[in-house]
Each structure stands twice: as structure tokens, then as C-alpha cells.
Amino acid sequence: MKLYQSNLSPFASRCRIQIYAKAIDDIECCPPPGGLSSDEYKTHNPTGKMPALEIDGHVLGESEVICEYLEDRFPTPSLRPQDVLDRAHVRLLSRVTDLYILDPLFDLFPQMDPNNRDQTAVDKTLAVLKTNFALWEDYLTRGGYSDGDYAVGDKLTLADCAMVPALFVMVNLLPTFGVADPLVDTSRLARYWENIQKDESCSRVLSEMAEGFKAIMGGA
Amino acid sequence: MKLYQSNLSPFASRCRIQIYAKAIDDIECCPPPGGLSSDEYKTHNPTGKMPALEIDGHVLGESEVICEYLEDRFPTPSLRPQDVLDRAHVRLLSRVTDLYILDPLFDLFPQMDPNNRDQTAVDKTLAVLKTNFALWEDYLTRGGYSDGDYAVGDKLTLADCAMVPALFVMVNLLPTFGVADPLVDTSRLARYWENIQKDESCSRVLSEMAEGFKAIMGGA
Numbered sequence: 001m002k003l004y005q006s007n008l009s010p011f012a013s014r015c016r017i018q019i020y021a022k023a024i025d026d027i028e029c030c031p032p033p034g035g036l037s038s039d040e041y042k043t044h045n046p047t048g049k050m051p052a053l054e055i056d057g058h059v060l061g062e063s064e065v066i067c068e069y070l071e072d073r074f075p076t077p078s079l080r081p082q083d084v085l086d087r088a089h090v091r092l093l094s095r096v097t098d099l100y101i102l103d104p105l106f107d108l109f110p111q112m113d114p115n116n117r118d119q120t121a122v123d124k125t126l127a128v129l130k131t132n133f134a135l136w137e138d139y140l141t142r143g144g145y146s147d148g149d150y151a152v153g154d155k156l157t158l159a160d161c162a163m164v165p166a167l168f169v170m171v172n173l174l175p176t177f178g179v180a181d182p183l184v185d186t187s188r189l190a191r192y193w194e195n196i197q198k199d200e201s202c203s204r205v206l207s208e209m210a211e212g213f214k215a216i217m218g219g220a
Numbered sequence: 221m222k223l224y225q226s227n228l229s230p231f232a233s234r235c236r237i238q239i240y241a242k243a244i245d246d247i248e249c250c251p252p253p254g255g256l257s258s259d260e261y262k263t264h265n266p267t268g269k270m271p272a273l274e275i276d277g278h279v280l281g282e283s284e285v286i287c288e289y290l291e292d293r294f295p296t297p298s299l300r301p302q303d304v305l306d307r308a309h310v311r312l313l314s315r316v317t318d319l320y321i322l323d324p325l326f327d328l329f330p331q332m333d334p335n336n337r338d339q340t341a342v343d344k345t346l347a348v349l350k351t352n353f354a355l356w357e358d359y360l361t362r363g364g365y366s367d368g369d370y371a372v373g374d375k376l377t378l379a380d381c382a383m384v385p386a387l388f389v390m391v392n393l394l395p396t397f398g399v400a401d402p403l404v405d406t407s408r409l410a411r412y413w414e415n416i417q418k419d420e421s422c423s424r425v426l427s428e429m430a431e432g433f434k435a436i437m438g439g440a
Binding site: 017023046047055058059060061062065066068069071073084085091092095096100134135139140142 | 276279284288289292293306320359362
């Protein structure tokens with residue numbers, strides 16, 4: 001199998017945490033053929049987005065679909081809790097991260113240059129994010145989190161796979177827009193972020209994301 | 221259990237098709253307490269959106285999460301195929317419907333009145349939809365559909381639950397915006413739409429949606 005991806009993409013990073021945690025060794029990580037959104041890549045994955053998983057000529061797009069597929073195909077160790085309600089909380093946290101956190105965060109990427117920035121649009125997005133961070137904290141609490149190492153229960157789940165890369169983007173991107181400490185109003189989320197970085201698969205992917213981030217920011 | 225919903229909501233209709241097909245009889249369908257987006261309703265479901273499923277004081281939002289929960293809790297009859305790749309295609313079709321079809325379709329709702337319409341915004345959304353309908357047809361084909369009664373395989377799945385309400389909105393809403401036959405360029409999707417209406421649970425929900433639509437359009 002091949003995972004078309006980049007190390008910095010939070011959606012691809014979500015899949016890599018899972019792949020490392022499950023020790024799936026027959027997936028080769030490589031860049032999208034022809035580049036992201038290219039006509040060549042669209043013959044593989046029609047949306048032109050990453051990640052996509054190629055399996056014997058079939059291509060699955062959408063990180064969430066890939067994660068669920070890998071759970072179905074490689075059930076052990078499971079990153080879906082046994083209890084059906086816990087499992088639903090995992091899916092809820094994953095989806096909230098995807099739609100209500102990463103979606104607005106991505107709106108900030110074209111505004112990175114402070115000399116070429118639509119400040120009204122930025123302020124609007126920052127206000128949405130502030131509301132949605134509170135929503136995220138609320139869902140984390142509803143899922144049973146108080147001060148543990150993992151989002152739901154006491155083991156790594158697909159919720160952590162989704163949340164960790166989004167938190168990386170959040171804490172690294174928002175200071176550029178004047179938000180020095182994005183987690184200041186969400187104490188459980190802050191505690192979660194501190195604790196989850198001890199997990200081996202999460203820590204490995206966070207290092208890979210940091211390398212990718214340094215490269216685009218013009219670091220050494 | 222209670223499903224907070226309305227009969228016209230395509231997201232709630234997705235859950236109702238599943239509930240009818242699985243004959244789950246202990247779910248009461250009722251409107252969101254205090255109304256959609258109200259402060260009262262947000263104490264139940266923080267996004268203020270519908271549907272939401274209340275289970276012994278716990279509330280799950282997001283139709284996709286609710287559908288997966290109901291499959292986990294009431295596994296028979298299963299609306300997820302046995303084969304893991306088919307199962308992934310079901311999830312892919314559901315997600316494409318959700319994000320690439322319903323999301324832009326919802327942008328058209330505030331533009332219903334032809335005398336108070338931002339035509340530039342409408343044209344932009346219609347162009348996105350045209351591209352995304354082709355994407356939908358592509359995913360339907362990749363999932364193995366040629367001319368059967370169901371989207372994936374020969375039985376009702378969660379893909380049908382997601383697609384049918386979106387197709388209802390599409391064929392009923394787009395003529396208002398000058399698109400007389402939205403399915404003219406997507407022959408497989410057109411065939412699918414014709415065939416799937418024979419399914420009992422789909423046909424029941426389509427009648428309920430039609431009632432709801434007639435009510436908001438000022439019909440008898």
C-alpha cells in the first residue's frame with residue numbers, strides 16, 4: 001500500500017500516528033504523484049487532496065475514511081474503544097477537530113504574510129476559532145476527559161490521531177496572528193496537549209511535523 | 221432515546237432511513253428543545269445543529285457519528301458491508317455527500333428569493349456543485365456501481381442513507397436556480413436516483429421530506 005502524503009499535513013499526520021501505533025509495515029509514505037491538486041494525482045484521488053491510500057489499484061481519499069479502513073483491516077491493537085458510547089465520543093472528537101478546528105485554521109494559511117493580509121478576514125476567522133476551541137473543550141469533557149494522557153479512556157484512540165496534529169498546527173500557527181497562547185482559555189485541552197506528547201507514536205509524528213514546519217518557515 | 225430533528229433536514233433524514241431500515245423502535249423523533257441554535261438546545265448539543273441523539277443524558281451530534289453509533293449498538297441488519305473495502309467506499313460516499321454536495325447546497329438556501337439574490341455568489345456555488353456532482357458520480361463508479369438498486373453492493377447501506385436525502389434536496393432546490401435537470405450530466409447518479417426510490421425505508425423518508433418541503437414552500 002502507498003500513502004500519498006506530506007509530513008506537515010495534519011490530515012496525513014493523523015494517519016501516520018495510527019500507522020505507527022499499529023506498526024503496519026507495508027505502507028510506503030510518498031508524495032502525491034505529480035503534486036497536490038495536479039491532473040496526474042487527480043487520476044488517483046479525484047479531489048486532488050492528501051492523504052490518499054492506494055490499495056491494489058483502489059484509492060481511498062479522506063483521512064477519516066482511511067483511518068476507519070485501517071481499523072477494519074488491521075483490528076489489533078484497536079484504536080476504537082470497546083464501549084459503543086466511548087467509540088461514538090472518539091468519532092465525535094475526530095469530526096469536531098476536522099470540521100470546526102482544522103477547517104477555519106486552514107483559512108489562515110493564505111494570510112501568513114503580515115504585509116499582505118486581509119485583517120478583517122483574519123479577525124473573523126480568529127473569532128470563529130475562539131468559539132470552536134470552547135466547543136472542542138466541551139466535547140473533550142463530554143467524552144469523559146479530566147486529566148488523563150488520552151482523549152477518551154486510557155489508551156490511544158483515533159480521537160488522539162485527529163487531535164494531536166490539529167493542536168500542533170494551532171500552537172505553531174496562531175502566534176503568527178498575535179494569539180500568543182491559543183490554549184489559555186481551555187484548561188483541559190491544555191492539560192491534554194501537555195500529556196499526549198508523551199505517547200510514542202504522537203511524539204514521533206510531532207517531530208516529523210516540526211521538521212516539515214521548519215522547512216516551510218525557512219528554518220535550517 | 222430521542223432524535224432531535226426535522227423531517228426536511230437531510231442530515232436528520234439520513235438517520236431516519238437507517239432507523240426505519242433497522243426497525244429501531246425506541247427512538248422518539250422530536251424537534252430540538254427551544255429550537256435550532258437556541259441557547260436551550262445548545263445545552264444539549266453544543267453546535268446547536270440537528271440531528272442530535274440523546275441517550276440516557278448523553279447527547280451525540282453529527283449525523284455521521286449517530287449513524288455509526290446506531291450500527292455499533294444495533295448491528296443487525298447491518299448497513300455496513302462485510303468486505304472492508306466496500307465498507308470504506310460506503311464511508312467515502314457518505315463523506316463526499318456530506319462535505320462536497322450538501323455543504324455547497326446549503327449555501328443556496330439564503331438565496332431562495334429571486335428578488336433578493338446575490339447572483340454572483342449563486343453562480344459560483346452552482347459551478348462548484350457542477351464539479352462536485354462529477355466527483356460524486358466518480359466515487360459512485362469507483363465503489364462498483366453500474367446500474368443496481370443500491371450505491372454499494374446489493375443491499376441498503378449507510379451510503380444510501382446519506383445520498384438519498386441529498387439527492388432530494390438537489391432535485392427539488394436546483395430548478396429554483398435555473399438548473400432544470402441537475403442529473404443530466406451524471407448518468408449513473410440519475411439511474412441510481414431512479415432505482416433507490418423503490419427501497420421501502422428510502423421511499424418513506426422521501427415522502428416525509430416532500431411533506432416538509434411543501435410546508436416551507438407554502439404549499440397546501
